[in-house]
Amino acid sequence: MAKKKDTLIGEAAKIKAELDELKKKKKVLDLSPKKKAEAKPAKKKAEAKPAKKKAEAKPAKKKAEAKPAKKKAEAKPAKEKKLTKKELEEAKKEAEKTLEEELEEQLSDEEIENFQIEKVDMERLTNKVYDILAERESDGMFQSELWKKLKLTNRDGSRLALKLERMGTITREKLLEKGRWTYKLILKKTPISTQSIENAPCLICPVEQKCSLEGEISPRNCQFIEDWVIAEMKKPAKAK
Numbered sequence: 001m002a003k004k005k006d007t008l009i010g011e012a013a014k015i016k017a018e019l020d021e022l023k024k025k026k027k028v029l030d031l032s033p034k035k036k037a038e039a040k041p042a043k044k045k046a047e048a049k050p051a052k053k054k055a056e057a058k059p060a061k062k063k064a065e066a067k068p069a070k071k072k073a074e075a076k077p078a079k080e081k082k083l084t085k086k087e088l089e090e091a092k093k094e095a096e097k098t099l100e101e102e103l104e105e106q107l108s109d110e111e112i113e114n115f116q117i118e119k120v121d122m123e124r125l126t127n128k129v130y131d132i133l134a135e136r137e138s139d140g141m142f143q144s145e146l147w148k149k150l151k152l153t154n155r156d157g158s159r160l161a162l163k164l165e166r167m168g169t170i171t172r173e174k175l176l177e178k179g180r181w182t183y184k185l186i187l188k189k190t191p192i193s194t195q196s197i198e199n200a201p202c203l204i205c206p207v208e209q210k211c212s213l214e215g216e217i218s219p220r221n222c223q224f225i226e227d228w229v230i231a232e233m234k235k236p237a238k239a240k
Contacts, residue, residue: 098174098181100158107159115163117156125150126164133170133187140186142177161185201228 104112116122128150133141147157161183164170172183201224202208211217219225 098183099154100162100172100183103155103158103162107162109166112159112162113166115159117152117160125160126169129160129164129185130169130187133185136187138186140173140184142175143172143183143185146185199228199232201225 117125129146132146132149143157143161144154147154150157152160161170161172165172169188171186171188173186175182175184201222202211202219205211205224207217211219211222213220
């Protein structure tokens with residue numbers, strides 16, 4: 001019994017000694033400047049988030065594209081000088097000038113009146129002009145149409161028209177046709193034609209000197225004239 005008691009005392013002493021040891025360690029821990037009562041586990045530093053890229057460099061705004069500098073109040077065309085009434089009339093006349101008018105300025109009266117086309121029978125040509133215009137009577141014909149019929153160039157035709165006008169056989173009427181100034185030619189005076197008397201017996205009459213209205217030989221009772229008139233009337237119209 002005594003032995004068991006000693007054993008319990010010994011264990012109690014041992015436990016006491018362990019408690020004292022633990023107290024010492026606790027004091028040491030309490031006095032340590034680095035640790036406070038029950039040091040809490042250090043909070044993990046917020047995981048370093050990747051540094052925000054400096055506001056991602058946005059492409060630099062293009063400086064408002066340099067607009068071409070405004071031309072100093074764009075030079076306005078100088079105001080056109082107002083033309084006088086006389087100048088306006090001259091400008092209008094110049095714009096309406098025809099080939100014939102230019103030729104009249106360039107050629108002398110003598111050159112116009114003596115106009116000839118090389119290797120062309122001018123008398124025959126003018127007669128053709130008269131015949132064609134006679135068919136149109138007072139309506140006349142545009143000169144471009146006439147020159148086409150006669151196969152003449154505009155220049156030759158225009159000079160011929162000027163010549164015939166000077167001769168007093170045609171008139172030229174200035175007109176605006178399809179946006180261009182031109183002339184209509186009108187027969188003014190039909191030239192005398194000898195065609196109707198070409199075969200008259202009087203031209204070769206053997207007794208012409210004795211012929212008179214009151215004489216024995218007279219146009220009133222001339223058998224030659226009577227025969228000629230009857231023969232002419234029997235001819236076809238186209239042959240006359």
